[in-house]
Amino acid sequence: MNNLDLSNLSRRNFIAVAGSAVAAVAFAPRCLFAQNKGIVPTMIDDAAKATIKRYPLRRNISVLEGSGGNIGVLTGKNGKLLVDSGFTVSKLRILEALNSLSSDPITQLLNTHWHTDHTDGNAWVHAAGAKITAHVNTQKHLSTSTRVEGWNWTFPPAPTGAIPTVVFDKEHRLQHNGTNIRMKYYGPAHTDSDVSVVFEEADIIHVGDTWWNGIYPFIDYSTGGSIDGMIGATEHNLRVVTDKTIIIPGHGPIGNKAGLTDYRDMLTTIRNNVAALKKQGKSLSETVAAKPTAAYDAKYGQFLINPGFFTALVYSGV
Numbered sequence: 404m405n406n407l408d409l410s411n412l413s414r415r416n417f418i419a420v421a422g423s424a425v426a427a428v429a430f431a432p433r434c435l436f437a438q439n440k441g442i443v444p445t446m447i448d449d450a451a452k453a454t455i456k457r458y459p460l461r462r463n464i465s466v467l468e469g470s471g472g473n474i475g476v477l478t479g480k481n482g483k484l485l486v487d488s489g490f491t492v493s494k495l496r497i498l499e500a501l502n503s504l505s506s507d508p509i510t511q512l513l514n515t516h517w518h519t520d521h522t523d524g525n526a527w528v529h530a531a532g533a534k535i536t537a538h539v540n541t542q543k544h545l546s547t548s549t550r551v552e553g554w555n556w557t558f559p560p561a562p563t564g565a566i567p568t569v570v571f572d573k574e575h576r577l578q579h580n581g582t583n584i585r586m587k588y589y590g591p592a593h594t595d596s597d598v599s600v601v602f603e604e605a606d607i608i609h610v611g612d613t614w615w616n617g618i619y620p621f622i623d624y625s626t627g628g629s630i631d632g633m634i635g636a637t638e639h640n641l642r643v644v645t646d647k648t649i650i651i652p653g654h655g656p657i658g659n660k661a662g663l664t665d666y667r668d669m670l671t672t673i674r675n676n677v678a679a680l681k682k683q684g685k686s687l688s689e690t691v692a693a694k695p696t697a698a699y700d701a702k703y704g705q706f707l708i709n710p711g712f713f714t715a716l717v718y719s720g721v
């Protein structure tokens with residue numbers, strides 16, 4: 404994030420802020436966040452209240468929605484394979500949803516990237532029996548204290564059991580429940596740890612947080628993300644899907660190529676609008692005031708990342 408936005412914010416660590424709504428309200432950049440209390444507490448509170456919705460997709464693959472990022476589930480005799488683990492506050496309701504799919508134990512967990520709304524549940528999923536696979540940078544960020552400026556939050560190292568033990572750099576393949584699974588690194592995009600997960604026979608791809616379907620995405624510059632990286636990852640996604648592919652976004656409803664194309668157009672249009680304003684010498688606040696996202700706000704501006712915040716994220720990268 405640009406120093407302009409966050410220069411007056413105290414750098415409190417996770418322990419100091421956790422459980423203290425007052426501190427969170429006092430230090431969140433209110434003008435930028437959709438909710439006054441800050442993004443991380445908002446996400447955890449939402450997960451604590453949410454019902455977990457279950458959507459069967461194709462073959463033996465389903466998705467669970469309601470606790471942080473969308474959780475992909477592949478069932479079968481080798482045990483359940485999960486893509487991402489949501490927030491720990493939702494453990495009992497996630498287990499209930501998983502048990503309603505089948506009685507197989509959980510044996511594999513794949514992480515799309517390191518962010519807490521996709522990995523907070525890693526420890527309990529591992530304790531339940533899962534081996535964890537991810538990009539090497541997910542292992543790196545979960546192993547140490549990691550600051551996310553855009554969330555005004557510092558995460559402590561994750562517990563040992565939460566840290567992926569099978570890691571890769573470019574690509575990783577596995578076979579599970581008769582399904583060929585391919586994990587592929589995007590390069591720096593939303594973070595520097597994003598991977599896609601393809602279920603080949605079912606023609607389903609989980610694209611993690613490179614796609615927030617119908618909502619402005621967060622971009623984590625603190626750990627290697629950028630607007631141009633997001634656009635590059637989205638172009639990659641568009642190249643590898645067809646009109647028949649089921650696309651699981653990191654956040655938002657299950658989507659398809661048409662929705663992903665609209666999202667790519669939104670990203671590139673706003674990127675170009677913001678870059679033009681910045682080139683004219685406009686400050687961040689002048690750029691936000693010029694409303695470079697206006698054409699998309701009714702459709703994309705209704706979730707965690709409001710138009711001003713998204714403009715600031717794009718401004719940081721052009």
Ligand SMILES: [Zn+2]
Pocket residue numbers: 516518593612
């Ligand atoms: Zn994320």
